[in-house]
Amino acid sequence: MSTQTPRSTDAGRSASPSPTQPDGRPKGSWQRGRWTLLAIALICAAPIVLSYFTYYVIKPKGGTTSYGxxxxxxxxxxxxxxxxxxxxxxxxxxxxxxxxxxxxxxxxxxxxxxxxxxxxxxxxxxxxxxxxxxxxxxxxxxxxxxxxxxxxxxxxxxxxxxxxxxxxxxxxxxxxxxxxxxxxxxxxxxxxxxxxxxxxxxxxxxxxxxxxxxxxxxxx
Missing domain, CATH: 3.40.30.10 (Glutaredoxin)
Known part of the structure; x- marks a missing residue:
């Protein structure tokens, strides 16, 4: 009596290794790290951008900052x-x-x-x-x-x-x-x-x- 090995496509798919980057890290982890770095850069740049916007767009009243x-x-x-x-x-x-x-x-x-x-x-x-x-x-x-x-x-x-x-x-x-x-x-x-x-x-x-x-x- 022959025995037929059952096919399990789902099992095989779930057992497949997840894509990795050349350094061995999972691809999803690399993407999350990239977005984290971008968010940090935006937070750090915000005060500079705001100061330029205030000076060049809003402009301080009076056009001068000194009394003398x-x-x-x-x-x-x-x-x-x-x-x-x-x-x-x-x-x-x-x-x-x-x-x-x-x-x-x-x-x-x-x-x-x-x-x-x-x-x-x-x-x-x-x-x-x-x-x-x-x-x-x-x-x-x-x-x-x-x-x-x-x-x-x-x-x-x-x-x-x-x-x-x-x-x-x-x-x-x-x-x-x-x-x-x-x-x-x-x-x-x-x-x-x-x-x-x-x-x-x-x-x-x-x-x-x-x-x-x-x-x-x-x-x-």
């Missing part, structure tokens, strides 16, 4: 610009390079507008917390008038130096309606005059600009 007016081109501290301290020593102003300089220009008598600028500069510097040591506040005096003891006591960290007013007027840009004594100026650690704040400035907006500069710049 950028000085263009930048004006390096003139090598010939000398300043004199109360100790009688005369040095180049450029010797202060290496830190951010926040500068006010006024006569030694220092009226209300002068005192207000000194106060704003001190407060903006103090508001930077641990970063404040990167800033030096400077009062460039345009005459030989003595500074009152009160101002010396209230602003002990401000460098109070005498300078030639004609030389300062050539270096500091003003406007048709203002003088160099109306503004607070910012000089970067490389010695470039790079920003001028408006007359009668808003100290909170000055503080915002300075905070951004210190955050994004590692010099000084």
């Amino acid at each position: 007016e950028l000085v263009a081109p930048q004006r390096p501290i003139p090598e010939s610009l000398m300043v004199t301290g109360d100790d009688g020593h005369t040095v180049p102003l450029a010797s202060l390079k290496g830190r951010w300089l926040m500068i006010s220009v006024d006569g030694g008598a220092c009226g209300d507008a002068c005192a207000t600028k000194l106060y704003f500069m001190r407060q903006v510097r103090a508001a930077q917390g641990v970063e404040r040591e990167r800033i030096v506040t400077v009062w460039l005096r345009t005459d030989g008038a003595s500074v009152s003891d009160v101002l010396k006591t209230v602003y002990p960290d401000t460098r109070m130096l005498r300078a030639d007013p004609a030389a300062l007027a050539q270096w500091f840009p003003a406007t048709d309606a203002t003088k160099d004594t109306d503004h607070i100026y910012l000089v970067d650690p490389n010695g470039n005059l790079m920003m001028r704040f408006p007359a009668h400035a808003d100290p909170s907006k000055i503080n915002r600009d300075v905070t951004k500069l210190l955050k994004w710049s590692r010099i000084g």
Whole structure:
């Protein structure tokens, strides 16, 4: 009596090995890995794409991100610009390079507008917390008038130096309606005059600009 072996097409099909890649991994596993890598790449790229979309399509209102007016081109501290301290020593102003300089220009008598600028500069510097040591506040005096003891006591960290007013007027840009004594100026650690704040400035907006500069710049 002959015995016939039953055919089992389904069994044979299920026993067939699944397709593999050259490295031996199942094809389905490779496809899942590829989609996973693509998803990770999209997640990582999303913030960059969003920032470009915001800047180039939506565009920030006002067209500018700074309160102070950028000085263009930048004006390096003139090598010939000398300043004199109360100790009688005369040095180049450029010797202060290496830190951010926040500068006010006024006569030694220092009226209300002068005192207000000194106060704003001190407060903006103090508001930077641990970063404040990167800033030096400077009062460039345009005459030989003595500074009152009160101002010396209230602003002990401000460098109070005498300078030639004609030389300062050539270096500091003003406007048709203002003088160099109306503004607070910012000089970067490389010695470039790079920003001028408006007359009668808003100290909170000055503080915002300075905070951004210190955050994004590692010099000084």
